[in-house]
């Protein structure tokens with residue numbers, strides 16, 4: 134069922150109150166002590182942001198790759214470093230929460246260990262690489278009674294959050310068709326290398342199905358998660374075509390065209406290319422088509438455009454309240470305003486016990502992507518029941 138306008142406005146009102154309360158709390162509460170597991174490229178971006186957030190204190194870091202651990206530690210000099218996260222979890226009694234930023238195939242293992250240790254977790258997207266793992270993570274979450282928050286920070290891009298709000302409030306009538314794309318360059322060549330225990334061969338973890346799960350789990354998943362969140366209906370079927378037209382020597386795909394059919398009748402069409410490093414303003418695009426008009430975010434202009442069926446165009450300006458010290462230039466990463474906002478949400482979620490992005494949402498998104506991956510490999514239409522519940 135789609136969220137109706139009244140229930141949406143009530144939720145929005147409640148979150149405004151919670152945000153006000155949390156900013157008061159932030160002034161009075163002790164810092165939240167974090168352990169970061171995984172200090173590669175994304176871990177470094179988290180640590181850079183955490184430096185600007187006095188609500189948090191990074192007290193421990195774990196990573197088996199010495200240069201990455203040292204680079205992470207340069208941003209959190211007071212943190213103790215560990216080459217093995219299991220030692221960290223068994224040794225420390227002064228941690229309030231764990232942030233999991235390892236390659237995706239390790240998310241389940243580390244998250245479950247932290248939850249079993251009685252610690253809440255912020256787990257990077259994708260939640261994990263298999264539905265069965267997601268179920269085990271949710272079971273550990275239930276058993277421990279601790280928070281599990283899935284890091285889809287791109288929902289918090291101000292124009293994206295505003296688009297969600299306007300769509301739920303019925304600004305373009307009932308959403309009927311949704312289109313999106315991600316055209317980008319290849320994965321970071323300096324990503325961690327997975328060493329196959331049988332052959333001893335070390336491979337960029339983003340090139341292997343076992344470690345990455347699927348190229349769309351690694352990227353494209355942000356848009357798919359956001360659009361799925363906006364469409365707010367159970368998925369009926371998923372179809373995809375794709376493969377390796379340029380990066381032919383690796384297992385994970387370099388392009389895909391995905392179509393999702395929802396039980397509500399809405400269709401989602403999503404295109405992905407990993408060989409389009411200079412795709413210009415159309416590189417990350419989302420368009421919602423409703424019964425009364427068309428809506429799209431224009432993040433570079435700080436606004437959402439609404440074009441009504443009658444011809445009128447309206448722009449809704451969106452303010453970004455992320456402080457300057459946490460913006461991209463200040464910390465040297467392109468993704469930081471959203472990550473800053475995500476840590477504010479994480480602090481709030483720790484207080485309320487309710488994750489802003491739940492493990493159920495994390496699981497739904499990986500299941501959608503894994504069905505697309507399966508369709509792409511088998512050339513068959515996938516039903517929602519073609520992967521485990």
Ligand SMILES: NC(=O)c1ccc[n+]([C@@H]2O[C@H](COP(=O)([O-])OP(=O)(O)OC[C@H]3O[C@@H](n4cnc5c(N)ncnc54)[C@H](O)[C@@H]3O)[C@@H](O)[C@H]2O)c1
Nearest residue numbers: 171172173174175176196198201234235236237257324325
């Ligand atoms: N939310 C986003 O926008 C975003 C952006 C980039 C990456 N990510 C996610 O962050 C995760 C990490 O990506 P990355 O770019 O940092 O990759 P990376 O290859 O740069 O770094 C991975 C790090 O994990 C470490 N690692 C490997 N095994 C480990 C273990 N057993 N315990 C602890 N650490 C271990 C490696 O040594 C390496 O330092 C992935 O899940 C990725 O999907 C999310």
